[in-house]
Amino acid sequence: MSAPGAAARALAVTLEPLDVDVHAARMHAWLTHPRSAAWEMTHLDLAGVRAYLDGVDADPHQQAWLGRVDGEPTFLVETYDPAHVLLPGVHDALPGDVGMHLLVAPPAGPPVHGLTSAVMREVVRFVLDDLGATRVVVEPDVTNARIAAMNAAAGFRVLREVDLPGKRALLSVCTRADLAASPLGRTLR
Template identity: 85%
Template sequence: MTATGTTIAAAPVADLAVTIEPLDVAAHATLLHAWLTHPHSAAWELGHLDVHGVRAYLDEVATDPHQHAWLGRVDGEPTFLVETYDPARVLLTDVHDARPGDVGMHLLVAPPTGAPVHGLTSAVMREVVRFVLDDLGAARVVVEPDVTNTAILAKNAAAGFRVLREVDLPGKRALLSVCTRADLAASPLGRTLR
C-alpha cells in the first residue's frame, strides 16, 4: 500500500481539486497538532498532546509497516488527514474477520477556520474512499466510528458503507462498517463521480 511520488491521487470534485499525498511528519506536525487537538477532533482522543506528542504519534504511524498517514489538500491547501491501516494487524484484530484486500481508514477534516464550504466534507469523503479502493487497491474499506457520532455515521451511509455490527474498541462502542467499489458507486456520494 505504499506509493511513490508526491501526489498520489488527484481528482476534481465539482469546483474543488482534491489531492492526497504521503504525510511529511516533520513538515506538517505543527499544523496537524492544531487539527488533532481542536475540540472538533475530540473523537481522535489526542487533545491532551503538545506538538511533540502529536509528532511522536504521527512518527509511530509512519514507522509501522501496517499503517500509513496521508495529507489531503483541497485546491492546494492542506485540508484533511487520512490514516490507512491493515485491520488484520491494527486495531480490529480481535473484532473483525479481515478479508484479503480489507483496508481500514480514519479521516479527519480540518476544523473550519472561515465560512463553511458547501459540499466539502462530502467531496473529501468520496475522494478518500475512492483513493483507498482504487489507488491503494482495497477490496473493501473498513471503518469503525463511534456509535454516537451521528454526523460521521450519516456521511458513511452516504458513501455506501454497510454496517456489519457493533464492536467494543478502546474508548468506544463502534459501528464496524465496510464499503466496496460497488457500494460506493451505488451511493449518493458515489453517483456524483459519474
C-alpha cells in the same frame, strides 16, 4: 456535514504521504482542536502528536496521508491493515480490506458547501482505486451520528457493533459497488 452537490464536484482533492517533519505543527493544531475530540488527542502537546505520527510512520501496517483541497492542506487520512492494527480479534479481515480514518480540518473561515462530501468521496475512491482495497473498513463511535450519516452517504454498510479501546463502534465496510451506488458515488459519474 454537507450534502453532495455541484460545488463538491468542482473541488480538486488530492492526497500525498504525510511528511511529519513538515506538517507536525499543522497536525497538532487539527488533532487538538475541540472539533477533533473523537480522535482523543486534544490533550497532547506538539511532541505528543509528533510521537503519535512518528509511530504511524514507522508501522508497516499504517500510513498517514495529507489531503489537499484546491492545493490547500485540508484533511488527514490514516490507512491501516485491519488484520494487524486496531481490529485483530474483532474483525475477520478479508484480503483487500483497508481500514481508514479521516479528519477534515476545522474550517479557518466560513464552511465550504460540499467540502466534507467531496473529501469523503475522494478518500474512499483513493483507498479503493489507488491503494487497491477490495473493501474500506471504518469503525466510528456509535454515538457519532454525523459520521454515521456521512458513511451511509458514501455507501458504507454496518456489519455490527464492536467494542474497541475507548468506544463502542459501528464496524462498517464499503466496496466499489457500494460507493458507486451511494449518493456520494453517483456524483462521480
